[in-house]
Amino acid sequence: MKRCLIVANSLKPEAQSKAAEISEYLSGKSIECDSFFYNGRDPSCHDMKVDFSQCDFVITLGGDGTVLYACRSCAPLNIPVFPVNLGEFGFLASVDPENWKGELESFLNESAFLSDRVLVDCEVVRGGKTVFTCSSMNDCVISSTPHARLVNLSVAYNHALLGPFKTNGLIVSTPTGSTAYSAAAGGPIVEPTLRALVLTPVNSFSLSARPLVFGGQGEIAITVLESRCDSIVSCDGQVDYPLEKGDVIIMRLSNYSARLICSTQEKFYSALQSKLNWAGGPRA
Numbered sequence: 453m454k455r456c457l458i459v460a461n462s463l464k465p466e467a468q469s470k471a472a473e474i475s476e477y478l479s480g481k482s483i484e485c486d487s488f489f490y491n492g493r494d495p496s497c498h499d500m501k502v503d504f505s506q507c508d509f510v511i512t513l514g515g516d517g518t519v520l521y522a523c524r525s526c527a528p529l530n531i532p533v534f535p536v537n538l539g540e541f542g543f544l545a546s547v548d549p550e551n552w553k554g555e556l557e558s559f560l561n562e563s564a565f566l567s568d569r570v571l572v573d574c575e576v577v578r579g580g581k582t583v584f585t586c587s588s589m590n591d592c593v594i595s596s597t598p599h600a601r602l603v604n605l606s607v608a609y610n611h612a613l614l615g616p617f618k619t620n621g622l623i624v625s626t627p628t629g630s631t632a633y634s635a636a637a638g639g640p641i642v643e644p645t646l647r648a649l650v651l652t653p654v655n656s657f658s659l660s661a662r663p664l665v666f667g668g669q670g671e672i673a674i675t676v677l678e679s680r681c682d683s684i685v686s687c688d689g690q691v692d693y694p695l696e697k698g699d700v701i702i703m704r705l706s707n708y709s710a711r712l713i714c715s716t717q718e719k720f721y722s723a724l725q726s727k728l729n730w731a732g733g734p735r736a
Contacts (some may be wrong), residue, residue, distance in 0.1 A: 453560060455484045457507045459522045461514030462489040464538040470513055470549060474536075477553065481560065492517055507531055509559070509713070515539020516632075520688045523589045523710035527571055532711040534559060541727050543631050544589075544712065546719045555714045567715040569628045570647055570668070571706040574687055578699050587706050588687040590629030594674055594701060595621030595654065597682045597694075602657060604677035609651075610670040616677065617661060621654040624672055624703045628710075631724075633689070639663040644720060647705060671704040 456478055460467040467489065475485040488502055492514060504510065504525050511534045512518045519535045526533055536552050537545035547555050558564040574592040576584040586592075596603040605622055607614040625634040627642035630650050635641055639652035640663055647668030653661040666672065676683055676699045683695045695701070724730050 453483055453508045455506060455508050456486075456511060457502075457504060458485060458487040458511045458513060459502075459518060460487060460489050460512070461492040461518045461538065463492050464514055466538060466549070467513045470536070470538070470552075474511060474513075474552065474556075477556075483560075490521070492521075504529055504531055509534060511536060511556075512545065513538050514545065516541060516544040517688075517690070519544040519712075520589050521690065523569075523712075524571070524587055524688065527587070527589070527706070527708050527710040530708070530711065532559075532566055532713050534713040535715065541723075543720070543723050543727065544628070544715070546712070546715045546723070559713050564714050565716045567645065567712045567717075568709040569644060569712060570626050570709050572624060572626050572649060572703050573706045574624075574685060575702045576685065576693060576695065576699055577702060578696065584685075584693045586687040586691050586693075588629070589626065589710055590632050590688045591623050591625035591634060592701075592703055593621055593623050593633065593654075593686045593689070594676075594683060594695070595686065596679070597684050601681040603679045603681060603683045606675040606677055607651070608673045608675075609664075609666055611673075614664075617653055617656055618658070619653045619656040619661070622674060623650075623652040623654060624674075625650045625652065626705075629688075631728075634663070635728075637663075640665060641724070645717075649703065649705065668705045671702055674701045674703075675699070676701075 471487045478485040535545040536547045571587045605617045623634045627644045627646045630642040634652045649666045652663040
């Protein structure tokens with residue numbers, strides 16, 4: 453390992469001091485280290501072009517959103533991400549900020565666990581032409597604008613029609629993203645290393661609409677039908693694209709995966725207990 457990039461959310465009070473501490477540690481191991489700070493609440497920051505290609509690994513300082521931001525660019529380059537948690541939930545940012553040194557040491561010694569996480573590719577086809585593409589680590593969400601309005605969508609899986617949905621939105625999530633917005637909307641929690649897609653309706657105008665889990669080999673095609681409001685597709689809640697009537701949004705698993713350092717299965721299930729308050733006993 454010769455070069456590292458630290459990606460830090462500048463809104464986190466301890467981000468700057470922690471970046472300096474890690475940078476000094478890596479310099480002592482003759483690893484060149486640069487830092488990139490961004491405002492996690494500024495939508496324009498997700499359009500900024502950061503050159504990850506020269507890095508051997510990336511360290512994120514922030515919450516899960518910072519991990520998503522880095523992984524979308526690092527996954528195609530097969531660059532692993534070391535996710536230090538300065539946020540709240542920490543499903544993805546699983547490295548405790550007080551214990552980062554020991555876990556980073558294990559990675560540099562090639563003894564750390566690396567978890568491969570699939571991404572979902574999103575393609576918007578308009579009039580037979582592709583007008584937008586993006587990959588997401590958590591989910592792609594098609595929703596009405598403004599929120600809390602109904603949008604009409606037709607859904608098919610591998611050309612098999614699932615029917616029209618009148619809903620506030622549809623979430624297509626990866627197993628990694630199944631603990632995020634999809635879970636809040638009533639979707640299932642899926643073991644993060646599986647290759648699968650989860651389709652979760654948001655406030656569907658039908659009691660029969662239920663979440664569905666699909667295998668990783670197919671594709672979901674969602675067509676925007678005539679509605680009384682506009683709609684958008686949002687990738688990881690960070691990259692948005694406005695939709696028009698007749699647009700077809702095609703989603704399939706990517707050919708590449710994100711690589712999370714020290715994100716073990718034990719940490720995932722521990723997070724389910726601590727973050728989602730799972731008890732599993734008579735008081736659950």
